[in-house]
Every structure is written in C-alpha cells, then in structure tokens.
Amino acid sequence: MKPTRLVALFVLGMAAEWFWSTRLDVWGLAPRLLVLLTVATASQAGPVAGQTYGFFWGLFLDALSAHTFGAGALALTLVGYLVGNLRRQMDVSSPTSQMMVVAVVSTAFWLFVGFAGLVFEHRFLWVGWKLFTLGTLYNVLVAPAAFSAARRALATQQR
Amino acid sequence: MNREKRVANIFLLIFGGISVILLSLPLTGKVRAFREFASYVYDPLPYYGGQGIEKLNALPVDVARLISADARVRELEEELRRHELQRAENDALRRENARLAGELSLSTTAPTALRWAHVMERDPQGWNRSLIVDAGETDGVELNAPVMASCSGRLCVVGRIVETAARTSKVLLLTDELSAVAAYMPASQWEGLVQGQGTSRMRMNYLSVEAQPRVGEDVVTSPTSATFPADLPIGTVSRVFDRDPFLAFQTVEVSPAAPASRLKEVLILRRKKRGDS
Numbered sequence: 001m002k003p004t005r006l007v008a009l010f011v012l013g014m015a016a017e018w019f020w021s022t023r024l025d026v027w028g029l030a031p032r033l034l035v036l037l038t039v040a041t042a043s044q045a046g047p048v049a050g051q052t053y054g055f056f057w058g059l060f061l062d063a064l065s066a067h068t069f070g071a072g073a074l075a076l077t078l079v080g081y082l083v084g085n086l087r088r089q090m091d092v093s094s095p096t097s098q099m100m101v102v103a104v105v106s107t108a109f110w111l112f113v114g115f116a117g118l119v120f121e122h123r124f125l126w127v128g129w130k131l132f133t134l135g136t137l138y139n140v141l142v143a144p145a146a147f148s149a150a151r152r153a154l155a156t157q158q159r
Numbered sequence: 160m161n162r163e164k165r166v167a168n169i170f171l172l173i174f175g176g177i178s179v180i181l182l183s184l185p186l187t188g189k190v191r192a193f194r195e196f197a198s199y200v201y202d203p204l205p206y207y208g209g210q211g212i213e214k215l216n217a218l219p220v221d222v223a224r225l226i227s228a229d230a231r232v233r234e235l236e237e238e239l240r241r242h243e244l245q246r247a248e249n250d251a252l253r254r255e256n257a258r259l260a261g262e263l264s265l266s267t268t269a270p271t272a273l274r275w276a277h278v279m280e281r282d283p284q285g286w287n288r289s290l291i292v293d294a295g296e297t298d299g300v301e302l303n304a305p306v307m308a309s310c311s312g313r314l315c316v317v318g319r320i321v322e323t324a325a326r327t328s329k330v331l332l333l334t335d336e337l338s339a340v341a342a343y344m345p346a347s348q349w350e351g352l353v354q355g356q357g358t359s360r361m362r363m364n365y366l367s368v369e370a371q372p373r374v375g376e377d378v379v380t381s382p383t384s385a386t387f388p389a390d391l392p393i394g395t396v397s398r399v400f401d402r403d404p405f406l407a408f409q410t411v412e413v414s415p416a417a418p419a420s421r422l423k424e425v426l427i428l429r430r431k432k433r434g435d436s
C-alpha cells in the first residue's frame with residue numbers, strides 16, 4: 001500500500017475540482033470531479049475507501065457552499081457506500097459502462113442535494129436545468145478520465 | 160466479504176451520522192467551530208492555488224507593465240501634486256463637518272476603507288449563491304461587510320460577507336435566496352425590497368401599487384439600507400409582473416448590474432481603523 005498515492009489522490013482530486021470549476025468552466029459549467037472520483041474509487045477499492053474519500057471530499061464541497069453544510073458529505077458517503085457494495089454486480093471496466101454509472105449517480109446527486117435543502121432548509125435547492133442536464137453530460141464525458149486516474153492511484157493497493 | 164460489509168456499515172453510520180448532525184443542528188458554537196475547522200483545513204488549497212495561478216498569469220503582463228510603469232509613475236506624481244491642494248481643502252471641510260456635527264449632536268458616518276479581493280473559488284452548483292474571495296480577517300474583513308464590483312466604471316452591489324476565515328471570506332451574492340436589500344428607483348423614488356431567487360435574476364417586492372415601473376429602469380440601494388451605502392446600482396428592471404389585485408404591492412424582476420459570471424475581483428468595504436491610510 002502506498003499511502004502517498006492515496007493522499008495524493010485525495011489532495012489532487014480537490015485541486016482538480018477547484019481548478020476546473022474556477023479556471024476552466026465553460027458557460028458556468030464544470031464537471032463535478034469529486035463525484036466522479038468517489039464513484040471510481042468505490043468501484044475499484046470498495047465501500048470503505050469510497051465512503052472515506054466521499055465523506056471528506058463532500059466536506060470540501062460543503063465548505064464552499066453557503067447552504068446545507070453536510071449535504072455534500074452525506075451525498076458522497078452514500079455514493080461511496082452504494083457503489084462500493086454494488087461494484088461486483090456492475091461492470092465498470094469499459095468507458096461506456098463507466099459513463100452510464102456516472103450519469104445515474106450525477107442525476108441522483110443533484111436531486112439528493114435538492115431534497116436535503118427541502119428537508120433541512122425547507123426549500124428545494126434546485127441546481128437549475130442547465131447544470132442538471134448539461135452538467136450531467138459533462139460528468140459523463142469526463143468519467144473515463146476520472147476512472148483512469150483513480151485506477152492508477154489505487155493500483156498498488158490492489159496488488 | 161462479510162467483514163468488509165460490516166466495516167462499511169459502521170463507516171456509513173459514522174459518516175452519515177456526522178453529516179446528518181451537521182445538517183440538522185442549528186449554527187451553535189460547536190457546529191460553527193466544526194465549520195471553521197473544515198474551512199481552515201480546506202481553504203489553503205484554493206487560496207494558494209489561486210495566488211500561484213495569478214502570479215503565473217501575470218508574468219507576461221508584468222513585463223509589459225515594467226516598461227510603461229516609470230512613465231506612468233511620473234504622470235501620477237505630477238497629478239498628485241496638483242491634487243494636494245484639493246486634498247487639503249477636503250480635509251479642512253471634513254474636520255469642519257465633524258466639528259459642526261458634534262456641536263449639533265448629529266451622528267456621523269464612520270469613515271470606510273476599501274479592499275480589493277480576487278474571486279478565489281466558484282462552485283457551479285452555487286453559481287448564483289456564493290463565492291469565496293482571498294481576503295479575510297487578517298485583512299480587516301468583517302462579517303456583513305458590503306461587497307461591490309466595478310461595472311462599466313461604476314461601483315455596483317454584489318453582496319455581503321457572511322463568513323470569514325483568516326485569509327478568505329465567503330460572499331453571499333444578492334441573487335441568493337437569503338439575500339435582501341432595501342432599494343429604490345431613482346427615476347420615480349419608489350422604494351421596495353430586492354430579494355434573491357437563487358437564479359441569475361432578482362425580484363423587487365413590496366413596490367407600491369401606484370408605482371409604474373418600466374423595463375430598463377435603474378434600481379439602486381436605498382438610504383434606509385443598514386448594510387450598503389446609498390445610491391449604489393443593484394441592477395435594472397427586466398420584467399414587470401402583472402399586478403395581483405388581491406395584493407397591496409407589486410413586483411418586478413431585476414437583472415443584476417454585476418452578473419455573477421463576470422466577477423473576477425470585488426471591492427470590500429471595511430471601517431477605517433486608526434493607522435489606516
């Protein structure tokens with residue numbers, strides 16, 4: 001096990017998320033890289049690693065938000081848990097299957113955050129149709145790269 | 160396999176429990192302390208990353224600036240000499256104003272200083288709600304400080320500071336649902352309340368039914384606003400909603416003067432302290 005690679009995955013994931021959303025956004029859109037990396041990590045390393053990365057990446061997203069502190073952490077924890085437990089029933093070896101999984105998870109993520117706002121702040125935090133549709137498409141297009149990055153970081157762990 | 164599942168369930172309980180506690184508890188001391196701790200741990204990444212990228216972006220620009228800087232400095236020195244007299248007159252008027260206000264027992268507006276800050280972090284999920292800037296408590300930024308931006312050569316309202324850390328602050332944009340600012344239309348002098356909707360547009364509510372707002376009419380901050388200086392542009396009327404005959408007020412849609420997508424730098428007002436220039 002190479003702890004440095006695991007830490008690097010964690011830090012570089014947040015750095016990539018920040019850089020892409022701040023500097024490379026297109027028409028206000030950027031992929032939710034931390035969601036993709038949580039799915040990729042959980043599908044390759046299991047639910048424990050997926051939840052751990054997901055929870056702390058989710059806190060990073062929550063620290064940037066003015067609403068529902070904790071919703072991102074809860075959402076990504078659940079993503080890590082579910083994807084990690086279902087990874088043996090899913091085929092995520094091909095880019096197509098990776099993109100399909102990410103499409104489903106992204107849609108569920110936007111809706112979950114909205115419902116978290118409904119439950120805890122009494123108003124549905126709707127991300128907007130642009131992010132809900134085009135943002136999900138953007139996530140899907142970037143998914144294979146995220147899976148590849150996570151596979152490289154976790155490769156020594158699986159040997 | 161069973162062991163992994165057991166551990167996963169335990170982790171789910173722990174992480175899920177912490178998240179639900181953070182979501183459901185109000186902002187008491189402990190929750191606020193945890194939020195500040197999370198910001199303290201996570202903020203250095205975008206803060207130093209932003210500074211690094213700004214420095215890299217500025218390299219070619221800096222080279223060109225060095226060449227023209229000397230000539231510009233000489234021009235400014237000359238201009239400054241011309242304005243010395245005007246500044247002395249302004250200082251005298253300010254002192255006289257303060258003296259007369261004291262004798263008449265009138266309260267005076269505390270002098271304010273300005274602090275420019277770069278937009279350090281934008282979250283696409285909250286594009287019209289909040290942003291993070293690279294100025295914090297060590298720079299004198301205070302909670303509820305007004306935040307403005309330059310729009311076509313004028314200062315216009317962007318939002319206010321809602322969270323501060325040592326080097327960073329979170330700005331709640333006017334377009335956020337939690338934002339509200341007292342405003343009026345200079346052309347007609349009708350007052351109302353501009354409230355964010357979580358989208359790129361705002362609504363001005365509580366306008367008198369006698370007001371006849373027109374699309375394109377300016378909306379500025381009201382002197383009754385507790386947070387913002389008066390007469391700062393907020394936006395323009397983009398739509399006039401049909402009047403509801405059962406309501407005692409009418410509503411218009413306001414397009415912000417400083418769209419969130421174009422914000423790169425903001426100006427934060429802070430109260431001048433002794434020793435500030």
